[in-house]
Amino acid sequence: MTAAADTAPTAAASRARHPGLRSFLVMVVSEFKMVLRDTAGMVTPIGLPMLILLTSAGSTADVDVGGGLTALDVFVIPLMIMMVLSMIGVLNMPSFLAYYRRTGILKRLSVTPVSPVMVLAAQVVVSILQSAIGIAVALGVTAAVFGLNPPTHLALALGVLALSAASMYSLGMIVASISPTPNSAVAIGLIGFLGMGALGGMFGGRDALPEPIAVIGDHLPFGAGVQALQQAWAGAPIEAAPILSLLAALVIGVVVSAVLFRWE
Amino acid sequence: MVMVHRSRSDDLGQARTGLGLRSVETMTPPSTENPAVHVQQLTKRYGHRTVVDGISLSIARGETLGILGTNGAGKTTTVEMIAGLRRPDSGSVSVLGLDVHRDRGALRQVLGVQLQDAELHEALTVSELLALYRSFYPSPRPAEELLDLVELEDQRATRFGKLSGGQQQRLSVALALVGRPRVVILDELTTGLDPAARRRMWRTIERLKADGVTILLVSHAMEEVQRLCDRIVLLDAGRVLAAGTPAEFVEGAGTTTLDEAFVQLTGHEMEIAE
Numbered sequence: 001m002t003a004a005a006d007t008a009p010t011a012a013a014s015r016a017r018h019p020g021l022r023s024f025l026v027m028v029v030s031e032f033k034m035v036l037r038d039t040a041g042m043v044t045p046i047g048l049p050m051l052i053l054l055t056s057a058g059s060t061a062d063v064d065v066g067g068g069l070t071a072l073d074v075f076v077i078p079l080m081i082m083m084v085l086s087m088i089g090v091l092n093m094p095s096f097l098a099y100y101r102r103t104g105i106l107k108r109l110s111v112t113p114v115s116p117v118m119v120l121a122a123q124v125v126v127s128i129l130q131s132a133i134g135i136a137v138a139l140g141v142t143a144a145v146f147g148l149n150p151p152t153h154l155a156l157a158l159g160v161l162a163l164s165a166a167s168m169y170s171l172g173m174i175v176a177s178i179s180p181t182p183n184s185a186v187a188i189g190l191i192g193f194l195g196m197g198a199l200g201g202m203f204g205g206r207d208a209l210p211e212p213i214a215v216i217g218d219h220l221p222f223g224a225g226v227q228a229l230q231q232a233w234a235g236a237p238i239e240a241a242p243i244l245s246l247l248a249a250l251v252i253g254v255v256v257s258a259v260l261f262r263w264e
Numbered sequence: 265m266v267m268v269h270r271s272r273s274d275d276l277g278q279a280r281t282g283l284g285l286r287s288v289e290t291m292t293p294p295s296t297e298n299p300a301v302h303v304q305q306l307t308k309r310y311g312h313r314t315v316v317d318g319i320s321l322s323i324a325r326g327e328t329l330g331i332l333g334t335n336g337a338g339k340t341t342t343v344e345m346i347a348g349l350r351r352p353d354s355g356s357v358s359v360l361g362l363d364v365h366r367d368r369g370a371l372r373q374v375l376g377v378q379l380q381d382a383e384l385h386e387a388l389t390v391s392e393l394l395a396l397y398r399s400f401y402p403s404p405r406p407a408e409e410l411l412d413l414v415e416l417e418d419q420r421a422t423r424f425g426k427l428s429g430g431q432q433q434r435l436s437v438a439l440a441l442v443g444r445p446r447v448v449i450l451d452e453l454t455t456g457l458d459p460a461a462r463r464r465m466w467r468t469i470e471r472l473k474a475d476g477v478t479i480l481l482v483s484h485a486m487e488e489v490q491r492l493c494d495r496i497v498l499l500d501a502g503r504v505l506a507a508g509t510p511a512e513f514v515e516g517a518g519t520t521t522l523d524e525a526f527v528q529l530t531g532h533e534m535e536i537a538e
Contacts, residue, residue, distance in 0.1 A: 108382035
């Protein structure tokens with residue numbers, strides 16, 4: 001073992017930097033290994049999208065909505081994607097981080113040079129990977145069994161998907177930042193998930209909602225994401241309002257979670 | 265000479281007078297020029313309860329200081345403030361000249377901490393945890409060196425959740441040393457360990473001492489404190505009750521063991537936290 005040089009910290013040490021990209025990648029790989037070793041944790045990301053599509057595809061796969069697309073393509077799939085992203089991003093991911101907080105794993109990390117942003121970002125990346133795998137498997141199975149048409153504007157759809165995921169997870173980071181226990185994370189996340197979903201069309205069309213409530217729902221990440229994804233899938237011009245709403249949610253989520261984050 | 269501070273109890277004060285221990289009013293800080301750790305008038309309250317009440321202490325570079333006290337004496341709160349985990353209501357802490365809150369980034373590079381109530385990822389192996397924590401530092405100790413230091417070479421492929429309590433504790437110490445810290449805080453180092461595991465841990469700490477690392481050790485184990493610490497600070501009800509070398513404690517209390525000296529000074533049996 002090398003002897004410790006017991007001198008005063010140098011100016012360079014005083015400007016000590018946080019761990020960089022390599023450290024971030026090691027953390028992401030470590031988190032992903034844990035996910036793979038806890039197979040129960042993969043049930044929601046893999047099972048949820050499959051369940052939604054297999055129970056809805058049969059009745060919508062042959063309903064023509066024009067342009068060679070079906071109701072499955074334009075309505076069911078965007079809704080399924082947002083349900084998966086919101087459930088995992090706002091409900092599932094924060095409960096993992098709350099577990100880390102309750103067991104003292106975050107406290108242990110707090111005495112290392114790691115920043116809260118890196119811990120949160122690693123969680124988000126691993127969780128998004130799980131969602132992506134789940135959505136891809138469900139789309140693959142649905143395409144093989146029922147037939148599926150790709151989005152008319154594929155690049156735009158992928159862009160909307162990425163922005164929606166980032167917005168949804170940034171709200172999940174707020175839940176993760178403030179929840180002291182896994183149970184509280186589930187309680188707060190469930191309210192967020194059901195509230196955004198109900199206002200965004202998860203339980204029926206927006207016409208069933210009072211107008212002011214429907215307008216709020218349009219601007220929350222669930223409703224905004226569904227709208228923008230439907231437009232990209234159908235080949236319609238994408239409106240600015242849902243995109244701006246998604247961007248606003250992303251910025252608010254990142255800033256608020258960084259401010260509110262607690263190691264303990 | 266053991267330096268004794270003002271007591272919360274007149275009875276204890278009289279007991280110490282009988283023991284010939286020096287009053288805090290005449291106490292001077294240890295002669296440490298440019299100390300590794302410098303704590304001044306640290307106070308922490310939770311609501312109306314004062315948990316740490318004006319504690320001052322210094323640790324010289326390369327010194328091993330033990331913090332003793334009964335449960336609830338304020339030991340863990342004190343070390344967590346020194347580690348920058350909690351903000352004091354008043355007072356200041358510096359480690360190697362760094363303010364523990366203002367210079368957090370630099371502090372984390374030079375301070376290693378083993379916490380009493382922190383956990384690690386259960387599903388990761390010893391090697392994976394070492395790789396993760398090594399990635400946080402610009403010039404970490406080699407994993408093999410750490411495994412050798414804490415005698416966990418044969419457990420490198422074992423998941424943390426499958427390690428024994430002693431092995432988990434030793435890994436926790438290894439992770440506190442990953443970044444080549446110059447100051448190490450060890451909170452309840454051997455609590456819950458069997459005698460063999462405890463002795464292995466002591467050997468690890470002795471190797472650190474030999475390397476000149478400054479160590480702050482919180483412990484309930486008198487044998488451990490006597491063996492490892494150059495100096496002891498005894499806390500009681502959030503205050504420094506006495507300070508000195510282990511030999512001075514025993515001599516000053518007129519007892520044959522440190523355990524007896526502790527009882528004389530605090531009026532309590534030491535409670536062993538499991």
